Amino acid sequence: MIRLLGGLAVVVGGALLGIVYSRKVSRQERCLGQLIDSLRYMRSELKATAAPTTQLIGQLALNAGGEVREFYVNLLARLERLGDESFESLWLEAAADRESLPIGARQRQILGSLGAFMGKFSIEELDAALEAVIDRLGPELLSAREKTRDGNRLYPGLGLCGGFMIAAIFM
Amino acid sequence: MAQAEEYLRAVRLLPPGLRAKAAGQTDELLRGAEELRLRVGQAPTAVFEGREQVLDSAHCVTPEELALTLELATRSSAHTYADSIRMGYVTAPSGVRLGLCGTAVTEGESISGLRRLSSICIRIPHQVSGCAETVFPRISRGGFASTLIVSPPGGGKTTLLREIVRKLSEGGRRVSLIDSRNEVAGVFEGRACFDVGSRTDVLSGAPKAQGIYLVLRAMSPEVIAFDELTAPEDVKACEEAANCGVGLLATAHAAGLEDLRSRPLYEKLLERRIFKYAVVISSLGSQREYRTVEL
CATH class of the missing domain: 3.30.450 (Beta-Lactamase)
Incomplete structure (x- = not known):
């Protein structure tokens, strides 16, 4: 009986791990989509109002969607150190913070590259830099969507199978 | 301090x-x-x-x-x-x-x-309260008379201009300050970083001549002040403002009155008697000496 219960626990644990991983993938996809939306907002605000960088970040810290808001809130807090550190280093630091921005390492690197442009160039140049980053994040989002779609069934299934196999071996 | x-x-x-x-x-x-x-x-x-x-x-x-x-x-x-x-x-x-x-x-x-x-x-901008003490009584006696502040670069023209603007404004006159390089009032988000008086309207970033016409149309000033009179169109705009009965307060780069008179742009300006007084600033180390001359 105990063996049976233990085996069942391993199977359920495997399935849960699969579900958690699937949720993580879907969270990354959602976050990436919101990040791209926030960069698009930044682009349109820059073109329409030439808003100062800190104002833009302040707006996004209030209004950006879901988890991406955390990234801008963090960045805004880091901007208190502007003067002792450059904007680029603060942006890179915020982009590297996994807690506030649950996206992949490559996507983080793409976002980080924007720090070298923000606040240093003309509106046209900033617009081009934002467009390039959005263009590079676009395929990442498509691939994340595919991964989420497939993963919603695959990962819990894999977890379940893995759990069964482990349970079978030990029983 | x-x-x-x-x-x-x-x-x-x-x-x-x-x-x-x-x-x-x-x-x-x-x-x-x-x-x-x-x-x-x-x-x-x-x-x-x-x-x-x-x-x-x-x-x-x-x-x-x-x-x-x-x-x-x-x-x-x-x-x-x-x-x-x-x-x-x-x-x-x-x-x-x-x-x-x-x-x-x-x-x-x-x-x-x-x-x-x-x-x-x-x-480093200096707001030196009181730097116009010797100058102000003479140029404002019986109503403000148009005044040109003259010194070489770095002589303290902007500081004196700012102080005269403040005194005119606090004395009850409506002053329009055309601050092309945002150096006189240092306006940031609509608020002046320097005290230019409570009755001063500041137009930042505008070319001087266009700024003079704009404030004449829009702000009905009693005095128009601006830094660095440098172009023929500025002289023309000054002439038109003076014809409207507006007092003018401006600065010009020159070592002194002789130097000012020798320059074609200012020669014309002085001939037309747009300005009644010139305040010539001389530097003695970090001290400044102000000499008011009737033109």
Whole structure:
């Protein structure tokens, strides 16, 4: 009986791990989509109002969607150190913070590259830099969507199978 | 003490590696410094009593430090300062003005921007309350008479202009200040960083001649004040404003009255008697001497 219960626990644990991983993938996809939306907002605000960088970040810290808001809130807090550190280093630091921005390492690197442009160039140049980053994040989002779609069934299934196999071996 | 505060306001724009050294200078320099100068590959200096003094001989300014200084002055928003960067300067939110030098980016025959900064000159603005005490009674006796403030660059024209504007305004006159380089009032987000009086309307960033016509139409000023009368169109606009019965307060670059009269632009202006008085500023070390002359 105990063996049976233990085996069942391993199977359920495997399935849960699969579900958690699937949720993580879907969270990354959602976050990436919101990040791209926030960069698009930044682009349109820059073109329409030439808003100062800190104002833009302040707006996004209030209004950006879901988890991406955390990234801008963090960045805004880091901007208190502007003067002792450059904007680029603060942006890179915020982009590297996994807690506030649950996206992949490559996507983080793409976002980080924007720090070298923000606040240093003309509106046209900033617009081009934002467009390039959005263009590079676009395929990442498509691939994340595919991964989420497939993963919603695959990962819990894999977890379940893995759990069964482990349970079978030990029983 | 107020002037030392202005110096420290300018020092806050320096990169961290330079800030402590620049702030730790003698009280005399803190109160009297006119400019801070940063040049790539050279030691940072301060202009004091007309001469450059090295602030830290062991420090060589790097291009990254210049970029950080500009970033601090623009609060990481160079795009909002594109027009003034094109003209070679930026006025920081604190009212401190930075002159910029680097590689010019040109479009056709005009400069569209600056890249790879090679030097920055941080001008320390001085609000010297009371500097117009000797001048003001004479130029405002029986109503304000149009006045031209004359001195070589760095002689204190802007400081005197600011103080006269403040006194006129506090005395009840409606003054329109055309602050082309945002140096006189240092307006940031609609609020003047310097005290230019409660009845002063500030038009920032406008070319002087166009600014004069604009305030004449829009603000019905009793006095129009602006810094640096330099172009024929400014003279024409002054003439039209004077014909409307508006008092004028302006500054001009010249070593003295003789120098002023020898220049074709000012010769015409003086002939037409648009200005009744000239205030000639002479520098004696860090002290200034003001001489009011009827034209």
